[in-house]
Amino acid sequence: MKLKIILTIFVAFGILSAQAQKKSYTLGLVAKSQSNPVFQAARVGATDAARDLGKKYGIEIKIDWRTPNEEDAQKQAEAIEQLVINGADGIAVSCSDANKLTDAINSAVKNGVPVATFDSDAPNSKRFVTYAIDDVKCGEQVMDELARLMVDKGVVAVLAGNQNAPNLQKRVQGVKSAAKKHPGITIRDVYYHKETPQDAAARVEQVMQSNPDITGWAMVGGWPLFTDNALKWQPGTVKCVSVDALPPELAYLRSGHVQLLLAQQVYEWGHRSVEHLINKLHLKKDPPNAKDVSALIPVTRDNMEEFARNWEKWLPK
DSSP states (O other): OHHHHHHHHHHHHHHHHHHHHSOEEEEEEEOSOTTOHHHHHHHHHHHHHHHHHHHHHTOEEEEEEOOOSSOOHHHHHHHHHHHHHTTOSEEEEOOSOHHHHHHHHHHHHHTTOOEEEESSOOTTSOOSEEEEOOHHHHHHHHHHHHHHHTTTOEEEEEEOOOTTOHHHHHHHHHHHHHHTTOTTEEEEEEEOOOSSHHHHHHHHHHHHHHOTTOOEEEESSOGGGGSTTOOOSOBTTBEEEEEOOOHHHHHHHHHTSOSEEEEOOHHHHHHHHHHHHHHHHTSOOOOSSSEEEOOOEEEOTTTHHHHHTHHHHHSOO
16 A cells, blocks of 8 residues: 555656646847847747757747847847846847846846857856857958968958957957968958948948058958948959858859858857757756857858858748
């Protein structure tokens, strides 16, 4: 009789445990801007991960997309606060300004909501993991590849986006560090701008008009390449290496205005962030390392058509 009671208790406990584990999770996704295709791809990655992991673990995962229309760190901080108030189970954020977001991240964690960062980190916050490239090495790779294309001689301009974004600051650091290995290369300056295609393209045109001796561009982000006819020089006369390889950017490889694109795994920003959050929330597993480093994928005219097929899966129809 006692054995029967004990077995009944164990069975009941097992059912209750299974029921307790089978639940719904709401994950907030806060990217930098709605208009940037890299974050649209990240959103699709997060949605796909939610679907796939939901099926795998028999749970429901909802993605609450709270990205500002244009880049605005204050609005990101407010989005994080609102997600916590609304009962989100976890949050993934790409930080426009680490200083402005650290308090919001720490407040979320204090309230029991784990936070992961992707693309752009807030390293002094209490986020439990960041998924991104090694930004310093990214900058070094951009400069080394550009110097190779320029045969180690010429004047380089660095296009660097948002001056407050910590990931971009590190890429610029890497560019400058690598340039020291190439004495024939001179960096004219680092040029910042609002992260829209139009603003970036206008900045490039302005710099070229003022500095016609520039023979190379190190773009730590591909912002101007998201619009048509952004690069006014004759193909091949100015060498260009850029980070990212979205469909509009591939057109500049085809035309010969850009020689090399270094693709970030932007779809994985969302997919991997959801994986990390579900591992922590549902499986109670922390990542082995707080920095989950993503490799860059070189894209040239030789492999661009193969790479372009990824976007058929990564961007919404």
